[in-house]
Amino acid sequence: MSKPPLLEMRGICKRFPGVVALDNVCLTVSEGEVLSLCGENGAGKSTLMKILGGVYQPEEGELLVDGKPVKIENVTDSMALGIGFIHQELNVLENLDIAANVFLGREPLVSPFKLIDRKKIHADTIPLLKRVGLDVPTHKRLGELPIAQQQMVEIAKALSLNARILIMDEPTSSLTLTETDKLLELIAGLRKQGVSIIYISHRLGEVDRCSDRVEVLRDGKNAGGLTRAEISHDSIVSKMVGREIKSVYTPSGATVxxxxxxxxxxxxxxxxxxxxxxxxxxxxxxxxxxxxxxxxxxxxxxxxxxxxxxxxxxxxxxxxxxxxxxxxxxxxxIFLVPENRREEGLVTAMSVRENITLPDLPTYASAGLIRKNRETKVANEQIAALRVKTPHAETLVRNLSGGNQQKVVIGKWLAMGxxxxxxxxxxxxxxxxxxxxxxxxxxxxxxxxxxxxxxxxxxxxxxxxxxxxxxxxxxxxxxxxxxxxxxxxxxxxxxxxxxxxxxxxx
Missing domain, CATH: 3.40.50.300 (P-loop containing nucleotide triphosphate hydrolases)
Known part of the structure; x- marks a missing residue:
């Protein structure tokens, strides 16, 4: 009898108001396997991983670990099953040292006064840093490290939880080419240690380099998988978008x-x-x-x-x-679309309409009052022009995918010429x-x-x-x-x- 996959997600469905985010999605991951999860923004990748991480619960479907059905009702349940999440935006505290970050919230205490056993957490952090190839003092403040090394500390933290599955969401988006190479080497090393990786990236060259398999989502559904031998830039793109993407450079036809x-x-x-x-x-x-x-x-x-x-x-x-x-x-x-769209380009608690019209509110006002119908008209024009995937203009920006958030940032400036x-x-x-x-x-x-x-x-x-x-x-x-x-x-x-x-x- 063959060994069951380490993880199975069967028939997963998830709905939000006005949106079917996941429709009968299936996913399997074997022990010591690097599975890349690809798809356009809004395809359902993040929603699927949030279900695995205990942030969302599916309306339909089941999850199995080692062939046994499991319930993941919160983040604690996910961690207890050996699932670790390395987010694109790192979840670290820069004012604390490395060891404090690795054991944050799980500090061993010394009786009778329930003081943190600092000696133990530093001693226990050393082999974890060695495992991820990071040679820095555990007493070093995290804010003094470059982003790439902060990410290694985040991975060490996941490994301290005995993580069997690591989900990496756009892990190289802020890394240099050299740092990216080191991370891919670390992934290969963790794979040999039996750790499974779910790798999410839009950089298809990296996907090709590190993956054993690729699973593609499109519009909340499985669009197909690729074996190691089938993985290529063109094959991934074909499944992701369902259409040919031509060479992006177009000579300028403008009067310069x-x-x-x-x-x-x-x-x-x-x-x-x-x-x-x-x-x-x-x-x-x-x-x-x-x-x-x-x-x-x-x-x-x-x-x-x-x-x-x-x-x-x-x-x-x-x-x-x-x-x-x-x-x-x-x-x-002169308009700037900033690098950090969430912190500098958007008010995520506001709607698509409000974000698009925010820089130019006097244009939408009459007698000192904002006319919502004027805002809605312009917002809908930008939604259509930029093909923003949103149920409507009143959707909160924080509920959009990263790519669609970026389109909203661009759209607010396009509306102003x-x-x-x-x-x-x-x-x-x-x-x-x-x-x-x-x-x-x-x-x-x-x-x-x-x-x-x-x-x-x-x-x-x-x-x-x-x-x-x-x-x-x-x-x-x-x-x-x-x-x-x-x-x-x-x-x-x-x-x-x-x-x-x-x-x-x-």
Missing amino acids: TAGFLKVRNARSSRFPKQQVSFDAARGEILGFAGLVGAGRSEIVKAMCGLDEHGCAEVSLGNESLVIRKAGDAIGHG PKVLILDEPTRGIDVGAKAEIYKLMRELAANGAVILMISSDMEEVLHVSDRVAVMHEGRITGVLDRGDCNEKNVMQLAVGRPVAAAKSA
């Missing part, structure tokens, strides 16, 4: 007005001694590349009045602008189908005369979408590459501060 946007002597609080200057044309997409921490986000925040100690001289056409705060930039038609649209990591955590839609939208905006600035850490995205690429290193632009010179080698050379003959000065 060179130097329409001029930024001079921009300085950020992070790199106060570095001055950055660049031009961008109407009708083009200017990509900004560089390693994490190169200062790309800081420069655009300085030019938008979002850096209290930063500054920049900005002009549009022949007009010099005075930008001291975010409202000044918005008033001139941008002259300059800055997109910082516009497709982070977004599926391949939604990416293609956002790229098409960027190209259409450029064709209609907008200046598009795109900051991205995704090399493929930078090379396939940009008309030109400005590369930054340690707070300065090391060179600008024309379309014909945009390749991975040139970008990486400039990103590490080395000159490239084809690069032009900013």
Whole structure:
């Protein structure tokens, strides 16, 4: 008799008001297997994993562990079954040390005064850190570690709970290429130790590298699985979107007005001694590349009045602008879609309608009162134009998938007619189908005369979408590459501060 799968989810159904999130979904995971779960935003991946994590309960279906039916009614039940969750947004306390984070809420106590046994938690943390390949003192404050090492601590915490199944949700979204390689090596090591991994990522190259199998969801249903031999970029995309995704780069068909946007002597609080200057044309997409921490986000925040100690001289056409705060930039038609959409781009407790109209409320007011019918009309137009998957405009933004939240952030600025649209990591955590839609939208905006600035850490995205690429290193632009010179080698050379003959000065 063959050994049953470690985990089975059979006929799982989950409904929310107006939405069938999961419809008869099945999933199996064997011991020591890396199963990648793929699908477009809104396909049901997060809902399925929240059922496994005890956050939601299904209306129909059953769960089995080691072939035996189980009930997961809360997070504690999930943890007791050996299920650990590594979230995209890490669940750590940066003010505590590593050992305190690993045993948070489960601290061993010393009698008779019920004091925390600090010596024991540090001693017990050492082998856990060794298991994940992290060589740092357990007394080190977590906030002093880079994101990649904080993530390793989160994995160590899950292993301290004797986790048999680790769910990793977009674990590399904030990691560099080197850090990503280390994480994939760790996954391979955990697999050999018998730990099962459910890996959720929109970076299909990583899925190809680490997976034993792939299961694809589409519109809340199983769209099919792929064995190790069947896994490829094209096969995953085909099952995810049910349609062909063509090459994303489209040559600009716009009338390009060179130097329409001029930024001079921009300085950020992070790199106060570095001055950055660049031009961008109407009708083009200017990509900004560089390693994490190169200062790309800081420069655009300085030019938008979002850096209290930063500054920049900005002009549009022949007009010099005075930008001291975010409202000044918005008033001139310069809009920023920030990297952290949930904290900086949205009010998640508000509806889609309210988020889309929030930056421009006077337009929707009459006699000092907001006219909801005006808001609803514009919100519905943006929902339709951007293909936002939502039951209606009154749905709370926090109930949308990450990709659809990003579309709402973009939609609120589109409703105001941008002259300059800055997109910082516009497709982070977004599926391949939604990416293609956002790229098409960027190209259409450029064709209609907008200046598009795109900051991205995704090399493929930078090379396939940009008309030109400005590369930054340690707070300065090391060179600008024309379309014909945009390749991975040139970008990486400039990103590490080395000159490239084809690069032009900013």
